Amino acid sequence: MELEWEGPVRQLDGEIANIRRVNPDDDRIKSLEEDREARLRDLYQELSPWQTVQVARHRDRPYLLDYIKWMFTDFVEVHGDRRFGDDRAILGGPALLDGTPLMVIGHQKGRDTASNLMHNFGMPNPEGYRKAIRLFRHAEKLGLPVLTLVDTPGANPSLPAEERGQAQAIAESIAVMLSLRVPTICVVTGEGGSGGALAIAVADRLAMLQYSILTVASPEAAASILWRDASQAPEAAAVMRITGPELVELGIVDSLIPEPPGGAHRDHAGAARLLREHVLAMLEELRGEDVEDLIRKRHDKYRNIGRP
Amino acid sequence: MGRKGLGWYHGESRAASAALSQKGVGRNMRDILRRSHREDERDAGAGGDLWVRCSKCKELLYRPEHEQNLWVCSKCKHHFRVAAPDRIHITADPGSFEERDADLPPMDPLHFRSGVRTYREKLEQSAAATGSPEAFLYGLARIDDSPCVLGVIEIEFIGGSMGAIVGEKVTRAIETSIATNLPLILFSSSGGARMQEGVVSLMQMAKTLARLDDLGAASVPFVSVMTDPCYGGVTASFAMLGDVNIGEPGAFIGFAGPRVIEQTTRERLPPGAAQSEFLLSHGMLDLVVPRPEMRTMLARLLRIYAARSTAAYGSGEAFLESRSAPPEKVAVGA
Ligand SMILES: [Zn+2]
Numbered sequence: 309m310e311l312e313w314e315g316p317v318r319q320l321d322g323e324i325a326n327i328r329r330v331n332p333d334d335d336r337i338k339s340l341e342e343d344r345e346a347r348l349r350d351l352y353q354e355l356s357p358w359q360t361v362q363v364a365r366h367r368d369r370p371y372l373l374d375y376i377k378w379m380f381t382d383f384v385e386v387h388g389d390r391r392f393g394d395d396r397a398i399l400g401g402p403a404l405l406d407g408t409p410l411m412v413i414g415h416q417k418g419r420d421t422a423s424n425l426m427h428n429f430g431m432p433n434p435e436g437y438r439k440a441i442r443l444f445r446h447a448e449k450l451g452l453p454v455l456t457l458v459d460t461p462g463a464n465p466s467l468p469a470e471e472r473g474q475a476q477a478i479a480e481s482i483a484v485m486l487s488l489r490v491p492t493i494c495v496v497t498g499e500g501g502s503g504g505a506l507a508i509a510v511a512d513r514l515a516m517l518q519y520s521i522l523t524v525a526s527p528e529a530a531a532s533i534l535w536r537d538a539s540q541a542p543e544a545a546a547v548m549r550i551t552g553p554e555l556v557e558l559g560i561v562d563s564l565i566p567e568p569p570g571g572a573h574r575d576h577a578g579a580a581r582l583l584r585e586h587v588l589a590m591l592e593e594l595r596g597e598d599v600e601d602l603i604r605k606r607h608d609k610y611r612n613i614g615r616p
Numbered sequence: 617m618g619r620k621g622l623g624w625y626h627g628e629s630r631a632a633s634a635a636l637s638q639k640g641v642g643r644n645m646r647d648i649l650r651r652s653h654r655e656d657e658r659d660a661g662a663g664g665d666l667w668v669r670c671s672k673c674k675e676l677l678y679r680p681e682h683e684q685n686l687w688v689c690s691k692c693k694h695h696f697r698v699a700a701p702d703r704i705h706i707t708a709d710p711g712s713f714e715e716r717d718a719d720l721p722p723m724d725p726l727h728f729r730s731g732v733r734t735y736r737e738k739l740e741q742s743a744a745a746t747g748s749p750e751a752f753l754y755g756l757a758r759i760d761d762s763p764c765v766l767g768v769i770e771i772e773f774i775g776g777s778m779g780a781i782v783g784e785k786v787t788r789a790i791e792t793s794i795a796t797n798l799p800l801i802l803f804s805s806s807g808g809a810r811m812q813e814g815v816v817s818l819m820q821m822a823k824t825l826a827r828l829d830d831l832g833a834a835s836v837p838f839v840s841v842m843t844d845p846c847y848g849g850v851t852a853s854f855a856m857l858g859d860v861n862i863g864e865p866g867a868f869i870g871f872a873g874p875r876v877i878e879q880t881t882r883e884r885l886p887p888g889a890a891q892s893e894f895l896l897s898h899g900m901l902d903l904v905v906p907r908p909e910m911r912t913m914l915a916r917l918l919r920i921y922a923a924r925s926t927a928a929y930g931s932g933e934a935f936l937e938s939r940s941a942p943p944e945k946v947a948v949g950a
């Protein structure tokens with residue numbers, strides 16, 4: 309998946325490859341590589357909101373199972389909502405992070421046709437949210453902190469999803485998270501799309517990866533609602549304040565987690581290492597907090613968003 | 617509409633409107649009407665002041681009679697959309713509604729500009745068109761003498777979308793219910809989120825639910841009535857979590873609207889799909905109540921719930937005390 313505006317970097321990649329093919333020890337390679345790194349850093353220092361959307365949706369971006377692979381020493385995926393089925397767009401289970409047991413729950417996207425069909429492009433059905441609710445309760449029973457990783461275009465819009473109560477499932481998941489008697493941390497790792505994202509994002513600490521987005525509707529949907537023209541999505545992305553720095557400024561997101569140079573899609577291990585450090589730091593902040601205080605602060609935090 | 621008569625029990629279709637007329641509400645209602653019902657006016661065409669065309673069966677309806685029928689088509693029973701002040705008038709006892717936070721001004725948290733127009737200008741325009749400063753109004757009311765907190769979303773105000781102030785007023789309605797121990801009745805009709813308020817709008821789902829949780833802890837009942845159309849952030853937050861969920865007949869209710877579903881799945885929805893009756897059969901609603909019977913149904917629920925504080929068990933004080941009793945005490949009898 310090529311990003312149009314990464315053209316200058318790709319050009320240098322091509323030059324380096326050509327030289328290397330002739331002589332792997334050519335002196336010019338080192339300086340060209342330095343030049344490439346500098347260009348990449350410059351490009352990613354000032355991404356527009358729309359470019360951020362493109363990076364957040366990048367097919368090579370690490371997904372839940374990639375982070376799990378790199379971050380945890382142990383993880384057991386558990387299955388099913390105990391009511392209807394096992395959603396493959398929301399996965400989760402207990403895990404060990406640096407010796408600390410926690411419950412990890414998140415959206416999972418696919419990279420090719422087969423895996424996208426399996427994970428439904430990261431768009432959960434009600435069973436996904438009900439599985440999340442079950443895992444929240446599981447964590448609560450055992451006193452495990454909860455970590456959610458958010459990366460979804462939104463909840464699945466389909467008639468079967470409506471039949472099984474998509475709206476009710478999302479509402480209940482939010483309500484359960486709001487009063488969960490264990491510390492909760494949410495990190496938006498890619499696309500935080502509307503209610504389908506919020507359903508597992510109501511937490512004591514809400515963080516975003518540097519090039520992720522959190523939005524009330526996809527820029528395409530917002531543009532078609534606002535201007536009846538989905539092609540104006542870049543403009544919608546620019547005015548809706550969906551990037552991490554803008555949301556920290558608005559006081560909705562608590563912190564930003566840096567990504568490796570040129571974005572998480574270039575270095576899964578590096579992205580996971582940075583995420584792991586920040587999650588450990590947030591866990592440390594929440595350690596020892598009285599549970600009643602925690603819930604009161606969580607309620608107050610959301611009660612006060614958009615308060616005149 | 618007396619408690620002792622059979623009227624409230626059978627809920628005959630004209631009982632509510634007839635009772636309202638007897639109490640002399642009809643005239644007030646028509647005054648308020650003059651500035652609403654754009655759907656009717658569109659359908660009526662030019663010079664159609666006295667006549668309204670049903671958008672479903674195309675029947676021409678005589679407006680004074682149509683109002684008496686609470687804007688339900690006399691031929692096909694299609695439920696027209698109702699402006700929020702009218703909803704209050706056909707639901708609450710005459711003169712009983714005391715609006716709260718009526719003057720809470722709108723907010724523009726993102727300083728949003730869309731093309732040449734600012735969001736502020738759009739808000740002013742919507743306020744002028746609906747006579748309301750935002751898309752929600754609430755207050756204390758009585759329904760057949762039973763007190764409650766009553767709130768209504770105004771669908772004609774930017775599609776009844778939930779921005780900061782709608783979320784704030786819904787939250788305050790919930791807080792009023794907690795403070796007064798009065799049941800909460802909310803009529804919801806909404807296209808979903810307020811795009812111009814971005815993530816602030818999204819977060820209103822969590823804001824309202826944080827307080828709804830406290831309403832549950834305070835053992836105060838919540839009746840959620842969903843009317844056409846009701847989608848997105850409103851259904852995926854407080855509206856679907858009523859102790860009792862009610863739909864009006866034929867109302868489209870769900871997470872995603874039919875158009876979004878059809879665009880995504882590229883399939884036509886079968887007739888009736890995603891409407892009230894469909895949701896009732898799938899267990900998402902408790903009741904589908906025709907508009908002329910709504911007041912009767914709400915009154916009945918309120919009477920039942922009003923008795924809870926005097927009951928020796930259930931969610932009354934005796935029960936709350938027993939809940940806080942130490943477990944050893946409970947185990948003694950075992
Ligand atoms: Zn009709």
